Amino acid sequence: MSDVPPAPPSPATHETQVHEVEWQRLDPRMLLVHPIREVVRFLPVLIGLAVAGTASGGAPWQLLGVAVPVALGIGRYLTTRFRVADGRVELRRGLLSRRVSSTPIDRVRTVDLTSSLVQRVLGLTTLRIGTGQQQSDGEGLDLDGLPHDRARALRGDLLRASAVADAPGHPEGPAPGVPGVPTAGGPWTAPPPVPPLVTFDPAWLRFAPFTGTGLVVALAVLGGGAQLLDAFDVWQRLDRDDVPAASTVGLVVGGVVVLLVVLALSVVGFLVANGGFRLSREHGSWHVARGLLTTRETSIDEERLAGVALGEPLALRVAGGRHLQAIVTGIDRNQMGAATLVPPSPADVAPRVAARLLGDPAPVEAPLVGHGRRAATRRWVRALVPAAVVAAVLVAVAAAGGPWWLLVPAALVLLAAAALAADRVRGLGHALVAGHLVARSGSLNRSRQMLDVGHVIGFTLRSTWFQRRAGLTTLVATTAGGSGAVGVLDVPTEEAVRVADEAIPGLVSQFLAHP
Amino acid sequence: MASPVPPPALPTVPEPGRGTPALRDPAHRVSPRARVMWLLGATVEGLFLLAVLLVVVLVWGVSAWWLALLAAVVLAWVAVVPQWRYAVHRWEATETAVYTQTGWWARERRIAPMSRVQTVDYAEGPVARLFGLASVTVTTASAAGALSIDGLDKHVARRLVDDLTRQADAVEGDAT
Numbered sequence: 264m265s266d267v268p269p270a271p272p273s274p275a276t277h278e279t280q281v282h283e284v285e286w287q288r289l290d291p292r293m294l295l296v297h298p299i300r301e302v303v304r305f306l307p308v309l310i311g312l313a314v315a316g317t318a319s320g321g322a323p324w325q326l327l328g329v330a331v332p333v334a335l336g337i338g339r340y341l342t343t344r345f346r347v348a349d350g351r352v353e354l355r356r357g358l359l360s361r362r363v364s365s366t367p368i369d370r371v372r373t374v375d376l377t378s379s380l381v382q383r384v385l386g387l388t389t390l391r392i393g394t395g396q397q398q399s400d401g402e403g404l405d406l407d408g409l410p411h412d413r414a415r416a417l418r419g420d421l422l423r424a425s426a427v428a429d430a431p432g433h434p435e436g437p438a439p440g441v442p443g444v445p446t447a448g449g450p451w452t453a454p455p456p457v458p459p460l461v462t463f464d465p466a467w468l469r470f471a472p473f474t475g476t477g478l479v480v481a482l483a484v485l486g487g488g489a490q491l492l493d494a495f496d497v498w499q500r501l502d503r504d505d506v507p508a509a510s511t512v513g514l515v516v517g518g519v520v521v522l523l524v525v526l527a528l529s530v531v532g533f534l535v536a537n538g539g540f541r542l543s544r545e546h547g548s549w550h551v552a553r554g555l556l557t558t559r560e561t562s563i564d565e566e567r568l569a570g571v572a573l574g575e576p577l578a579l580r581v582a583g584g585r586h587l588q589a590i591v592t593g594i595d596r597n598q599m600g601a602a603t604l605v606p607p608s609p610a611d612v613a614p615r616v617a618a619r620l621l622g623d624p625a626p627v628e629a630p631l632v633g634h635g636r637r638a639a640t641r642r643w644v645r646a647l648v649p650a651a652v653v654a655a656v657l658v659a660v661a662a663a664g665g666p667w668w669l670l671v672p673a674a675l676v677l678l679a680a681a682a683l684a685a686d687r688v689r690g691l692g693h694a695l696v697a698g699h700l701v702a703r704s705g706s707l708n709r710s711r712q713m714l715d716v717g718h719v720i721g722f723t724l725r726s727t728w729f730q731r732r733a734g735l736t737t738l739v740a741t742t743a744g745g746s747g748a749v750g751v752l753d754v755p756t757e758e759a760v761r762v763a764d765e766a767i768p769g770l771v772s773q774f775l776a777h778p
Numbered sequence: 779m780a781s782p783v784p785p786p787a788l789p790t791v792p793e794p795g796r797g798t799p800a801l802r803d804p805a806h807r808v809s810p811r812a813r814v815m816w817l818l819g820a821t822v823e824g825l826f827l828l829a830v831l832l833v834v835v836l837v838w839g840v841s842a843w844w845l846a847l848l849a850a851v852v853l854a855w856v857a858v859v860p861q862w863r864y865a866v867h868r869w870e871a872t873e874t875a876v877y878t879q880t881g882w883w884a885r886e887r888r889i890a891p892m893s894r895v896q897t898v899d900y901a902e903g904p905v906a907r908l909f910g911l912a913s914v915t916v917t918t919a920s921a922a923g924a925l926s927i928d929g930l931d932k933h934v935a936r937r938l939v940d941d942l943t944r945q946a947d948a949v950e951g952d953a954t
Contacts, residue, residue, distance in 0.1 A: 592919070720918045721890035721925075724801065728883050739922065741890075747921030760801050763889075770891050774870070774877050776802035 286344045286355070292385045293408035297336025299381055305332050345406055352392060352421070354404055364404050370394045372567045372592045374418045376560040378411070383558065388414040392421065393592075422548050422562055461605060461616055463540035463553075470607035471533035472526050473578040474586075481528035537606040542616065549589075549620065551604060567592050569718035569742050570699065570749070571604060571617045573627065573711040577686065580709070585613040590714060592743045617713065626699035626713040631692025637733045638753040639688045646687065650680030683707070693751045695762050700740055702751040714749045716766040718742045724759055738763060801887065804870035804877045811909045812867065812929025816860035818905070824852040869927045871942060876916050878925045888925045894918045895946040900939045902932060914938055 302309065309329070342358045353365040373393035382388060390406040409417065538555030549568065552560040570590040579585065587605035604620070605613045618624035657673035686706040694701040700719065703711040723739040730736060730753065738751040738759040751759065764771040828849060835845050862882040870877045876895065879887045899915040906912060906928075912935035915926040930938065 720894035720920055721888065721923045723889075723922070724887040726885055731885065741918065741920035741923035743919035747923060757800065760799070767891065770875055771801065771889060773872055773875065774801055774804070774889065775799040777799045 286346045288344055289340065289406065289408040290387055290410050290413075291340075292387055292410075293340050294337060295385060296379075296381050296387065296408060297339050298333040299336075301332030301336045302329070343407075347417070347420075350424075352404060354406065366392060366394050366404055368421060368424045371421050371424075372564055374421055374562045376414055376418060376558075376562075378558045380556050382408070386411050390414045390417060418562060419546065422564060423546055459541045459543035460619060461540075461542050461608075461612060463538060463606075464608070467537070467584075467606065467608045468530050468533060470579060470582055470584040471530040473582040473584065474529070474533065474607050475576075479532075481525040481532065484528050485525070533606075540606055542604060549604070553603070553606070563589060563591050568620065568715075570712065570714035571620055573613055573617055573713070575709045575711065577707045577709065579607055583610050584608060585610050587613040587617055588710075590712065590718075590742065590749070621697075621699065621713060621715075623697045623699075625697035626694075626701050627711075629694050629696040629701065631694050631701065631703055632758075634691045634693070634735075634752075634754050634758075637735055637755070638691055641730075641733060641735065641753055642687045642691070643681075643684045646680045646684035647677070650676045691752060693754060693762065695765055700749060700751075700762070700766055702749055704750070704752040712749045714740055714742060716740075719766055722763045722767075722771065723748070724756075724763075726756070740766070804868040804879050804887075806869050808864070808867045808869070808927065808929040809909075809911055809931040809934070810864075811931070812911060813860055813864045815905060815909045815911060815929060816863050817856070820856045820860050824856045827852050864929075867927065867929060869930075869938075871938060871945075873945065876925055876942065878927045880927065888923075890916060890918050890923065890925055892942075892945050894923075895942065898939050898942045898946065900935060912936075914942075916942060 309332075338358065343354070343356050345352070345354045347353075347368070350368050351365050352368060352371075353363060355361065355363050371392055371394060375391040375393065377389045377391065378387065379389075387408050388411045390409055392404040392406075394404075406414075406417075535555045537553050539558065540553040541551075543550050543552075544565075547565045549563045549565060550560060551563070552558065568589060568591050572588040572590060574586040574588060584607045585605075586603070586607045589602045589604050591602060605616050614627045617627045621627065653676050654673040657669045657676075661667055661669040661673075683706050686709075687704070690703055690706055690709045692703050695716075698716055700714045700716055701711065702714075703709065719740045719742055721741045723741060724736045725739065726736045734756055735753045736756045736759040738754055740749045740751075740763075741747055742749065751762070754762070760771060760775070764775070831845055831848050834840055835842060859882060866879060866882050866885055868879045874892050875889055876892065877887070877889050879885065895916055896919055897917045899917070900912060901915070902912045910932050911929050912932040913926060913928040914930060914935050915924055917924045
C-alpha cells in the first residue's frame, strides 16, 4: 500500500466497472460504532476516572471521560473519505496530519470483509484491500464501515476489475446481461448463489483440543481470569487457613477440573474462530468466510493463489485431522489465521479442497521423494545431541548424590528426541509434480507445501559447513505469497540443483559447471 | 493454478551424482579491499571481546589460563573469518538472472530471474566508504528474496546498479 500521490491511471483499467468517482464518507452508522470502540479502548482510563470520580465526588471528570472518546470517534468519521477513480482506490484520513493511501485496482490481490459484533448489529462491514506490497507501517487500506451490500458489491467490482486488468480476455471477465440485482457499484450483477466447496461441521469441534489456537485461547482466558482475581485482591483476602490442606484426591480432582476447563475453553475458542466457516468460489476468486461473533470473509484472487500448505502437526495428525493454509500475496501476516483455507477438520477434507484449489490432485497425492540416508542422519544428530546433553546433566546430578528419580526424565528426554527424529525423517520429502514444487518437513508442526512454479521468483541454496560435508543443501523457493519462501530441507545437492533447474527452465542452467 | 505442464511420471529416488552438473560459483569476486574491511571489523570485535574478558579476569579473578584460551579463539576468529568470507563472497549478473554467493560457515547462494527484480539499492556504509566500497541489494517481491552483496568496489557497484536497473526495466510485468 504505497502512500504516493495518485499516478496517471493505467490503461488496462479503463473498461472496468468501478464507478465511485466522487470523494465520499463511510457509512454514517459508523458514528455509533466509533464511540463504542473508543470507549472500549479507553476502558482502563475510564475505570480509573470513575474510581477517582467516586472518590472525589465530582461528576465533570467522568463526563469528560465519555465525551473525549465520543468526540474522537466523530472526528474520525468526519475526516475520513474514500473514492474509487482513475483505476485507483484512494483513502484520505486525518485532520492535522493528513494521509492519503492510494492503490491501483489492478494491484488488488485479496479483499477482506470483516464485521465485528457491533458492526453486524448495524449491518456494516470493514473492507480491507491487500496488494501484496511489503507493508512496513502496518496501515493497510481499510474502508472501515460500509453497508454490507455495498461492501460486497465493491468487493466484486474490485476483484473482477483486478482480474480483467491482469488477464485481458479472461473467460470470467465482466459478463453484462447476467440476470440479477443491479448494485451500487455499477452495471455488475449479482450471480446466482454457488454451492460452497466445504462448510463447517460441528463434528470438527473434536479437533479443538489438538490445535494451538484452542489452547492459546484457553490459557489466555485462564490468565485473564487470574489477573482479574488479582485486581480484586481475591488472593490476599483468601485466608490460608480456609484452604484445606492439599490431599492427593484433592490434587487429582483439581487437575481434572482444570483440564476440563481448558478443554471447554479450547472448544469455545475454536467455535468462535471457525463457526460458520464456508469456502466457495465465485468469479475466479476463492471466498473464505468464518467467525461466529466477528465474521470475516477473505476473497483470494484465483490467479494470485501461489499455492497451499497442508498442515499436519503431530497432535492433529494423532487425532486424524488436517488443516489447509493459503500461500498467497496480499494477506496481512500479522493477523492470525488470515490465510486459513480450511480449519482443522477430518483428514480427507483438506486434501480434497487442496486438489480443487490447485486444479489437480497430483501435488496433493503424489508420493514424495525421500532425502536419503545423509539427511536422516542429520535429523537424528540434531535431535539427539541436545537431548543427550540434557540427559547427561541429569545423570551427572543423580550420580553426584542427587535423587535417583532424575534418571526417569533423562530417559524420557532421550526417548522423546528419538521419536521426534524418527517422525521428522519419515516426514522429509519433496517432489516436482504437475507444475508444483511440493515440500514436506517437520514433525510437531509438519506441513506439506505445494507451490505453483509459476509463482517462484527465485531460489536460495543454503548450506552450512556440516551440510556441505554431507553433500546436502536446503533449497528455498522464494515467492511473493505467504512467508515468502517454501523450503526443501536437507536435500542432496545434485537433486536440489536438478529440481531448481526443472522448476524454472533456463534460470539455473546458465550457472552449471558440466564435469 | 492449472498448469500447462503435463503430469509427469511419478518421481524416483534421486541417484547420487555421477557426472551430474553442479552449481558453480558466481564468476566475480568482490573487491580485495573487502578483506581489509572485514579484517578491521573482526579486529574491533575481537579487541572488544578481549577487553570484556580482561575485566572478567581482573574483577572475578578467573584463572588467566581461561583468558589465554579465549584469546587464542578470538585470534583464530580474526585470522580466519575475513579470509573465509572473502573466499565465499562472489557475484554474477547475466542478461536473465542475478546470482550471488555470501556467508562463510553457512554459505548462501541466491538466484533471482531478472524479470522478478523489483528494486536495486546501492549503499555505502561509513566504514565501507573508507575503503571505497559499496553494497548492492536487489529485492524481489518475496519477503525472503533479497540478494545482497557487500564489499564491491564502488565503481563496479555503480555500473552493476545501472545495468540491473536497465535490464529490470526492460522486462514487462509487475514482478510478483
